[in-house]
Every structure is written in C-alpha cells, then in structure tokens.
Amino acid sequence: MAEFNGLGMGLGNLSRLSKAKTRSICAENFTGEKGKAGMAVDGTGSRFARDLGQGWKVSPSVSVKAKTTFTMADVVGPGAIQHIWLTCLPNVWRTLILRIYWDGEEQPSVEVPVGDFFCNGWCERSNVNSLPVAVNPAGGMNSYWEMPFRKAAKITMENIAEEDATLFYQIDYTLTDIPDDAAYFHAQWRRSNPVKYKDVHTIVDGICGRGHYVGTYLAWQSNHTGWWGEGELKFYLDGDGTFPTICSTGTEDYFGGAWNFEYPQGQYGSFSTAFLGLHQVIAPDGLYRSQQRFGMYRWHVMDPIRFEEDLRVIVQALGWRSGERYLPLQDDIASVAFWYQAEPHAVFPALMDKDGLEVI
Template sequence: MSEFNGLGMGLGNLSRLSKAKTRSISAENFDGAKGKGGMATEGTGAEPGRDLGKGWKISPSIMIEANKSYTIAEIEGPGVIQHIWMTCFPAHWRTLIIRMYWDGEENPSVEVPFGDFFCNGWNERCNVNSLPIAVNPAGGMNSYWEMPFRKSAKITVENISEDEFPLYYQVDYSLTEIPSDVAYFHAQWRRSNPLDYKDVHTIVDGIKGHGHYVGTYMAWQVNNNGWWGEGEIKFYMDGDEEFPTICGTGTEDYFGGAWNFEQPKGEYGTFSTAYLGMPQVIKPDGLYHANQRFGMYRWHIMDPIRFEEDLRVTIQALGWRSGRRYLPLQDDIASVAYWYQAEPHQPFPKLASKDDLEII
C-alpha cells in the first residue's frame, strides 16, 4: 500500500502505519516548521497574554487589512492538505476570497468566496454536517477535501472590503509521496443575478482534461412566489453538445429531497447529511428579508462524475404558471463547483466585481 493511502484515512485503514510527516500551519506557526509552534512574542493575543508570555496564545489569529491579499499557507511538497479550519465574522464571508495554487501554477485551482466555499453563501450562519464540509457553532468552518500536491501548495485570502478584521485559521497537512494517478483539487464560484429569462445557470464550463466532478453548493434566492425547483441539472461531458449524458429530474431531486422539500406540510424541511443537504432556509421577515433564500449541497463522493476530455454543468430554474405550465424563473443563483483533475487546468473566468459579489 502506498504512503498516500494512509493519509486520507477511512476507518478501514486507520490502523495502518505510515512514514508521512504530519504538519500544521496557523498564526502560531506560520510555516508549519517542526518544533516551532507557539513561539510568538507578538500578535493578536499579546495584550491578554502580557502576564504569561511566550507559549500562551500570543498569536491565535491575524488581522486582515482592507483591500489586501495574504498568503496564509505556503508548503513545499510533495504532500497533501487534509483539513482546513477557519473562522471570521459573517459580514465578510462574500468579500474574503480564498485562492489555492498547486505546484507553482500561475492561475488558481480554487477561487471562491469564503462563505460559499464552506456552504454558507448568504453571510448568515448555517450549520453543515457533511463528510467534506462541516460548519459548527458559531461559524467554525471546516474542510476535509483531500488536496494533494507534488511540488508546492499555496493558499491566499484577499479582503476586497473596506474593513479590517481578524482571521483565525489552521491548515493541517502531511508530507508524503503522491502517486502518479492522483489528481488536483479544484473549486470555482459563479453567479447569475438575475438569471436571464429562459436561460440556464452555468455551474461550471470550460473544464478541459481528465478528472471527476465531486460536488455542488448552491445559494439560491427565489424572486417569484410559488415553487421554484422543477429545473433539471445536466452534465455535458467528453464532447456532448446540444444534449447531455446525465440529466436530472428536478432541483430537489438532485439535492436528495423530494416533493418540494415540504415536511412538515406547509414548511420547508431542512436537512444536512453526509453527502447531501439543504441546511439553510431564510424566510422573508416582513421588513428587510424580502425573498426566500436557500443553501443546498450535493457531494458526488460515492458517485463521482468522471470525464476524460471536458465537462460542463448547468441547471435550470423552473417554477409553475397558469394552466400547469412551467415558468422559467429569473432568480439570484450562486454556485460552487468542486472537482479533481490532472493539471494543467484552463484559467477560470475573471471573478465577479465587488458589487457583483454583493448579497443584496
């Protein structure tokens, strides 16, 4: 068994010994060096720790200044990131952009707003209890996506807001050899606001190469009355043009629910499971919340969508109109696509502007 198989440990091989070296990067050990954690003499905890000194939580976080980028992790490989924990104030979840780069690449393989990456796309806290993403009270964001690299890994965050705020983070990884058939982690954010009439929301396109699609998160605002989830998701792969190879049967079906997510009668039933869920329903409040908003995820961990040449993923927004006819909707839809592929990857479209990212 390769060393790598002892890293993303399921319970079936948890007892197997490995020569992998476990390391961790945080504000208490900026480069993850062995035996160098907790040595800070200055930092965001210096004032409360002034009577205790070095080793007593002197640097638990960093201050993120307005309109600046920070490299929070830079690792020389080969290795694999196994867990990321972060937290910051919800007001900044759309204006803090996470980017990840593998093996010195110029274009990021991951470019997603902070909250959306962790299945919290509305700047309002929502607990998530799934296998690769766990969000816990009160805003502890955890990723268990396996992120291998052969030469190097770099994680940056960019604050595009006018505010300064603290960021707490920890990146747990192992240094080990990576087999030749292991692919690289990717994630991309897109938004249609509003979706054009009779158009479809594109979750991702322009993927070229060999890989497999492993997940979807959607932050969906409904701009009409009535049910909104009749639309089908479609996976166009390996040369598909007008029609896809995989076509779903409805939005709530794709996310693992049925019959309008209606349980109990007259209400949306939230749920969060290992592989799929709708953990967030934000209702109109009669004052500032004018539209219903939903957060949903679907992880293709047990059923990855495999492609050899290319991939495009779209979803329809459909409701009902008179005469029991479908109504194409013009909703506010944001999504994150998660996938693995061999490098190099195609450069992503330019990320939306600050105004186009804004939750209104």
C-alpha cells in the same frame, strides 16, 4: 504489500503505520516547521498574554488588511492538505476570497468567496453536517477535502473590502509521497443575478482535461412566489452537444429530496447529511427580508462524475404558471463547483467585483 503513504487514511487504514509526516500551519506557526509552534512574542493576543508571556496564546489570529492578500500557507511538497479550519465574522464571507495554487502555478485552482466554499453563501451562519464540509457553532468552518500536491501548495486570502478582517485559521497537512494517479482539487464560484428569462445558470463551464466532478453548492434566492425548484441539473461531458449525458429530474431530486422539500406540509424540511442537504432556509420577515433564500449541497463522493476531455454543468430555474405550464424563473443563483482533475487546468473566468459578489 506496498507501503501505505498516509494519503487519505480513512477508518479502514487508521491502524496502519506510515512514514508520512504530519504538519500544521496557523497564526502560532506560519510555516508549519517542526518544533516551531507557539513561539510568538507579538500578535493579536499579546495584550491578553501580557502577564504570561511567550507560549500563552500570543498569536491566535491575523488581521487581513483591507485591499490586501494574506498568504495563509506556502508549503513545499510532496504532500496533501487534509483539513482546513477557519472562522471569521459573517459580514466578510463574500469579501474574503479563498484561493489555492498547486505546484507553482500562476492561476488558482480554487477561487471562491470564503463563505460559499463552506456552503454559507448568504453571510448568515447555517450549520453543515456533511462528510467533506462541516460548519459548527458558532461559525467554525471545516473542510476535509483531500488536496494532494507534488511540488508546492499555496493558500491565500484576499480582502476586497475597505475594512480590515480578523481571520482565525489552521491548515493541517501531511508530507508524503503522492500516487501517480492522484488528481488536483479545484473549486470555482459563479453567479447569475438574475438568471435571464428562458436561460440557465451555468455552474461551471470550460473544464478541460481528465478528472471527476465531486460536488455542487447552490445559494438560491427565489424572486417569485411559488415553487422554484422544478428545473433540471445537466452534465455535458466529453463533447456532448445539445443534449447532456446526465440529467436530473428536478432540483430537489438532485439534492436528495423530493416533492418540493415540503415536510411537514406547509413548510420546507431542512436537512444536512453526509453527502447532501438543504441545510439553510431563510424566510422573509415581512419587512426588509422580502425574498426566500436557500442553501443546498450535493457531494458526489460515492458517485463521482468522471470525464475524459471536458465538462459543463448547468441548472434550470423553473416554477409553475397557469394551465399547468412551467415558468422560467429569473432568480439569483450563486454556485460553487468542486472537482478533481489532472493539471494544467483552464483559466477561470474573472471573478466578479465587490458589488457583483455582494449579498443584496
């Protein structure tokens, strides 16, 4: 039997021994070096530990200064990121930008506002109880996406706001051999605000290479009365032209629901499961919160969408109008696409500026 390398153990392999080395990076050990955690003598907790000294939670967090980029991790491989935990205040969830770079590449493979990466794009906390992403009271954000790398992994957080932001974080990883067929994790954010009339929201486009699509998160604001999710999600892969290879039968169908997510009658039935959910429903308050807002995710963990050459993913925004006709909607839709692929990857479109990212 081949030696188990410690990558993606799972319950089925949990009892097996491995030569993989476990490491962890946080504000108490910026490098993840063995035997070097909890040694800080200065940090964001130093005044609280002034009677206790070194070893007593002196550096539990970092301050990411305004208009700067903080390097959360810079690891030499081979290995894999196995778990990311972090927390910060909701008001910075669209102004802190998470980026991940593999094997010394200059262009990021992950570029997403931190809230959206953890399925919280509206800067209002909503718990998520899924397999790869969990968000717990009162803002503990967890990612269990497996992220292998062969040479190096670099994780940064850019603060595009005019104010400093406090960030608590921990990155758990393993140093181990990586199989030849292990692909690299990618995630990309996009927004249509609003979707143009009779147009679609593009979740991702321009993916080139071999890989598999593993997840979708949508932060959807309805700018009309009535039902908003009649549109289809479409996956154009490997040279598809006018028509895609994969097409859903409706937005709520793709996210695992049915019949407008309406349960009980007259209200949305929110849910959060291992692979899919409508976990966030934000209702108008009759004053300043004038629009309905929704957060939903779909993880293709058990059913990855594989492509050999290229991939494009879109969603239609459709409601109803008179005479039992579809109404193309002009809603505010932000999305995150999650996928694995062999490197190199295509360069991402330029991320929107602060105003383009803002929840308004």
